[in-house]
Every structure is written in structure tokens, then in C-alpha cells.
Amino acid sequence: MRRMQGSRFAFGPFVLDSGAGTLLRNDVPVALGQRGLKLLAALVERPGEILEKAALMDAAWPGTAVEEGNLTVQIAQLRKLLGPGADSGEWIVTVPRVGYRFTGAIEQLDGARRAPLALPGKPSIAVLPFVNLSTDPEQESFADGLTEDLITDLSRNAGLFVIARNSAFAYKGKAMDVRAIASDLGVRYLLEGSARRAAGRVRINAQLVDAVSSEHLWAERFDRSLEDIFAVQDEVTGKIVEALLGRLSAPPPRNRPKNLEAYDLCVRARKLIDESPQTAREAHLMLTRAVSLDPDYAEAYRWLAMNHWMGWVHWGEPMEPARSTGLALARKAVAIDPNDAGCRWVLAYLLAYDRSFAEADAEFARAIELDPNEADIFATLSDIAVLAGRTEDGLAHIGKAFRLNPYPAGWYYLTLGQAQYAAGDYEAAVETLRKDETYRTSSRRFLAASLAQLGRLDEAGSEAALFLVGNPHFTTRHWAATEPFRDARTLAHFVDGFRKAGLP
Structure with missing residues (x-):
């Protein structure tokens, strides 16, 4: 069989766009790493053919010598993510001692793309990752930090709709037509640029593009002292707001670092926090150093607070002192910069887990007021709303989070699945929770409960057992005591599902 030409293929509920590097299930983005995407693309583009292991390894790890076990792990993860194929068979079949074969029926989409997201009723923009032109x-982290800061600065303007960092960075290093990117993200405008930092100076090129007309609305080059980098960021933000809104509406000023080394450390650390216990420890060292270099840098305290929180919630560290230390650090961040929405929502989330609910609700409200485009606010607020018994509010919040962040981190799927379980929509919850790879271990408890409520007790038991492998000390009683429930009926519903699934 000849290789199928083109980059978009449909099979079952999935659409794979190998050119864009995306996989959709029923039009919802699936969290899948780049290695997995490359392997799936290689298999799907040659349906029915036997692909040798060497060819697949070349596709996923070009120019790199890797052990065959890496391929085995990636194929196993793909199978779990895709779930059963037609007639409950597997999409990917092993050919012993040779390789693998894709068995599903493929429909080539001939370049037709999924229906674009509806444009918001206000000027909408995504800031694409700035290209590092330095040798x-x-x-690279400097260019990424510049991009992230511009996203934050723009999103604080209530008159704009701004795509979140995670989704913008899904296009890092990809050569794609601006119209395709804008269509994927559901925005009209894109900000593109490059940065070069050397010998104490920084050169930045930025351009604002109307993806509908492909016209350049604004472009400028900045060549300044490195010490002026934050003034340049403010100037770029002001120019864009003026171009899109026809006016300058300056939100309250942000706290800026006084030490550029502290800034670099913070940019690098925040990429490491949620990857693994080892990288979280590296992030802790970086952030501790950043605070020592710049004791009045609010964002460093914010990420330190999150790192302590993640250590307890996801990496199995003791609840105390992780929770109380994180809360103290979050309070410190807000005290330094009360106008930073990121610091506010982190404090709000930790306050909820401290059961200081009135204060938490007030902090969430203030965070949204300061930054109505911060997707993570709505995602975390969804979690808290569901546990308070406000399931419809929770579903609305996570829906808004996905619109602002169409290609989110894996924990968004956990939050959505939890809300769907609370609403009694168990089929939807199962579908959602099978998509979550990043926090698969944590999501399995909700997946097990959803399967149990559907009467699929064998599957529920298997998921519960897998969850306990990664969480051997879990008990339903302890979980119920530590989660910020405010509604007895909601708590009983979750406990019922856990018990039916066989969780202790």
C-alpha cells in the first residue's frame, strides 16, 4: 500500500493533524506528547502496513539512538489513550519480532479542517512563542519568558480575549499558516516576534497580524539595554491594545523583578514544577535562589507556593508542612503585588483547601476582576465550585477555561471529568478521563468511580487497582477529609463511587 498523502486523517472519533501536531477526539484536543504524535502519524499514514521497529524509532526519535524499550512504552501509552477500536479490537497491532500495524479504517480529510471555533464578541488574540535569534x-528561556509576560500583560485587559500560554506554546517551533493557527485557536489576531539577547542588550521584533485579511496591523523593532526589557514589554502591550481597542486602558501596574537572574530562574522553574518529583525539586532550588536574589519578587513566591502545593497533591509529600508553607508563600506574594491575578488565584485555591471559604471566594472574584482571561482561574474555580455542590457553575467555569486554553495541561481534563461525574454524566466522564495522560494516576480514581456507577465493575476494579499502585496509602476517608467539600450530598456521591469501585 502506498503512503497516504496529506496530513489530516480521521479514524473512529479521532482526527489526527500531523502537520499541526494535534489529535482531537470528538473535536476536543487530546493531551499527547510529541513522540506519541509522531508514532501515531507514521502508523496512520500507512494503514494496514507492517512498520518495522527501526522505522518507527526513526520517526519518533530522528537522528537519535534510543533503546527499543522506549518504543514499547510509547506504543503502550498510545493504546491506552486511544482505547478500544472497532469491534473492541486494538487500533495498533503488534507483529511479533517485526513491528506494528495500524488496523483502523482511515478517512483522509484532504486538507479540510474541523469547524473553526466561533470568534468571541471582542478583539481576540494569541501571542505565538517569540523566536530566539541568539546563538x-x-x-531560549528568555524568549519564552518574554512571550509569557506579553500574554499576561494583554490578558489583563477586559476588552480583549487572549489565548492562554499553554495553547500558544503548542505551536512553538512549528511552521504553520497564520490563518490555520488562528482558526485552531478561535482568534482573529496573532502577535509574532523574535528576540536576541547579547552583551547587555536586547533586540526585539514584533508584529501584529490580522489572520482574516493577513494584513500587518503594526510592526516595530526595539533595540534597548537589557535593563529596559520590562519597559519594552509595557510598550508592546500598549501598542497592541491601542491597535485593537483604539484606546489605551492601563490596568494596575505589575510587580517587576529587580534582578534579571531571578527573572531567568523563575521562567525556567515554572516549566519544571508539574513534570516530576525530581524536576519539582530542581524548581524549588531555582525559586529559592530567585527569592534570595530578589526578596520583593512576587511571582517567585507565587511559584514557590504552587511547588509546595504540587508536592503534596501530586508527588506524595506529607500534607504538612506543604499546605501551610504554600499558603504562607501565597499570602506573601499577594502582599507584595495585590494587582497580580496569578498570585490571587493561587492564594484563593490554597485558602479553599484551608477551608477559609469566604476569603477564598473573595480572592477568586478579585483574580477574575484583575485578569478576566486567565484560564487557570476558571479551571481551579471549577474544582472548588463542584465540591461546594455548584455543579452547573463548575461545568461553566471549566468550559470557559477550555475556550481560553484549547490545548491545556492534563489537569484540565481531570477537572472536567470530576465535574461531569458530579453531574451524573458518567459516560462523558469516562470519555474525558481517558484523555488525561499528564495526571493519569490522579484521574484514575474518578475514572474508576464513573465506571462503577455505570455498572462496569470489572473495568472499575482494574482502574482502582492501577490507581492504588501509584497511591498505595490512599483511603477514601482521608481524601474526603482533606478535599474542600462544602456540600454533604456531593461528598456522599463521590464516596459512593469510590466504594463501588473498590477503593479502600
């Missing part, structure tokens, strides 16, 4: 690869 020093260490400056």
Missing part, C-alpha cells in the same frame, strides 16, 4: 541556546 546561545540558553537564551
Whole structure:
């Protein structure tokens, strides 16, 4: 069989766009790493053919010598993510001692894309990752930090609709037509740029593009002292707001770092927090150093607070002192910069888990007021609303989070699945929770409960057992005591599902 030409293929509920590097299930993005996407693309583009292991390894790890076990792990993860194929068979079949074969029926979509997301009723924009033009690869984090800061600065304007960082960075390093990107993200405008940092100076090129007309609305080049980097960010933000809204509406000023080394450390650390216990420890060292270099840097305290929180919730560290230390650090961050929405929502989330509910609700409200485009606010607020018995509010919040962040981190799927379980929509919850790879271990408890409520007790028991492998000390009683429930009926519903699934 000849290789199928094109980059978009449909099979079952999935659409794979190998050119864009995306996989959709029923039009919802699936959290899948780049290695997995490359392997799936290689298999799907040659349906029915036997692909040798060497060919697949070349596709996923080009120019790199890797052990065959890496391929086995990636194929196993793909199978779990895709679930059963037609007639409950597997999409990917092993050919012993040779390789693998894709067995599903493929429909080539001939370049037709999924229906674009409806444009918001206000000017909508995504900031694409700025390209690092420095010959020093260490400056990559500087270009990323510049991009993230511009996203934050723009999103604080209530008159704009701004795509979240996670989704913008899904296009990092990809050569794609601006119209395709804008269609994927459901925005009209894109900000593109490049940065070069060397010898104490920074050169930034930025351009604002109307993806509908492909016209450049604004472009400018900045060549300044490195010490002026934050003034440049403010100037770029002001120019864009003026171009899109026809006016300058300056939100309250943000706390800026006084030490550029502290800034670099913070940019690098926040990428490491939710990857693994080891990288979280590296992040802790970086952030501790950042605070020592710049004791009045609010964002460093914010990420330190989150790192303590993640250590307890996801990496199995003791609840105390992780929770109380995180809360103290979050309070410190807000005290330094009360106008930073990120610091506010982190404090709000930790306050909820401290059961200081009135204060938490007030902090969430203030965070949204300061930054109505911060998707993570709505995602975390969904979690708290569901546990308070406000399931419809929770579903609305997570829906808004997905619109602002169409390609989110894996924990968004956990939050959505939890809300769907609370609403009694168990089929939807199962579908959602099978998508979550990043926090698969944590999501399995809700997946097990959803399967149990559907009467699929064998599957529920298997998921519960897998969950306990990664969480051997879990008990339903302890979980119920530590989660910020405010509604007895909701708590009883979750406990019922856990018990039916066989969780202790």
C-alpha cells in the first residue's frame, strides 16, 4: 500500500493533524506528547502496513539512538489513550519480532479542517512563542519568558480575549499558516516576534497580524539595554491594545523583578514544577535562589507556593508542612503585588483547601476582576465550585477555561471529568478521563468511580487497582477529609463511587 498523502486523517472519533501536531477526539484536543504524535502519524499514514521497529524509532526519535524499550512504552501509552477500536479490537497491532500495524479504517480529510471555533464578541488574540535569534541556546528561556509576560500583560485587559500560554506554546517551533493557527485557536489576531539577547542588550521584533485579511496591523523593532526589557514589554502591550481597542486602558501596574537572574530562574522553574518529583525539586532550588536574589519578587513566591502545593497533591509529600508553607508563600506574594491575578488565584485555591471559604471566594472574584482571561482561574474555580455542590457553575467555569486554553495541561481534563461525574454524566466522564495522560494516576480514581456507577465493575476494579499502585496509602476517608467539600450530598456521591469501585 502506498503512503497516504496529506496530513489530516480521521479514524473512529479521532482526527489526527500531523502537520499541526494535534489529535482531537470528538473535536476536543487530546493531551499527547510529541513522540506519541509522531508514532501515531507514521502508523496512520500507512494503514494496514507492517512498520518495522527501526522505522518507527526513526520517526519518533530522528537522528537519535534510543533503546527499543522506549518504543514499547510509547506504543503502550498510545493504546491506552486511544482505547478500544472497532469491534473492541486494538487500533495498533503488534507483529511479533517485526513491528506494528495500524488496523483502523482511515478517512483522509484532504486538507479540510474541523469547524473553526466561533470568534468571541471582542478583539481576540494569541501571542505565538517569540523566536530566539541568539546563538546561545540558553537564551531560549528568555524568549519564552518574554512571550509569557506579553500574554499576561494583554490578558489583563477586559476588552480583549487572549489565548492562554499553554495553547500558544503548542505551536512553538512549528511552521504553520497564520490563518490555520488562528482558526485552531478561535482568534482573529496573532502577535509574532523574535528576540536576541547579547552583551547587555536586547533586540526585539514584533508584529501584529490580522489572520482574516493577513494584513500587518503594526510592526516595530526595539533595540534597548537589557535593563529596559520590562519597559519594552509595557510598550508592546500598549501598542497592541491601542491597535485593537483604539484606546489605551492601563490596568494596575505589575510587580517587576529587580534582578534579571531571578527573572531567568523563575521562567525556567515554572516549566519544571508539574513534570516530576525530581524536576519539582530542581524548581524549588531555582525559586529559592530567585527569592534570595530578589526578596520583593512576587511571582517567585507565587511559584514557590504552587511547588509546595504540587508536592503534596501530586508527588506524595506529607500534607504538612506543604499546605501551610504554600499558603504562607501565597499570602506573601499577594502582599507584595495585590494587582497580580496569578498570585490571587493561587492564594484563593490554597485558602479553599484551608477551608477559609469566604476569603477564598473573595480572592477568586478579585483574580477574575484583575485578569478576566486567565484560564487557570476558571479551571481551579471549577474544582472548588463542584465540591461546594455548584455543579452547573463548575461545568461553566471549566468550559470557559477550555475556550481560553484549547490545548491545556492534563489537569484540565481531570477537572472536567470530576465535574461531569458530579453531574451524573458518567459516560462523558469516562470519555474525558481517558484523555488525561499528564495526571493519569490522579484521574484514575474518578475514572474508576464513573465506571462503577455505570455498572462496569470489572473495568472499575482494574482502574482502582492501577490507581492504588501509584497511591498505595490512599483511603477514601482521608481524601474526603482533606478535599474542600462544602456540600454533604456531593461528598456522599463521590464516596459512593469510590466504594463501588473498590477503593479502600
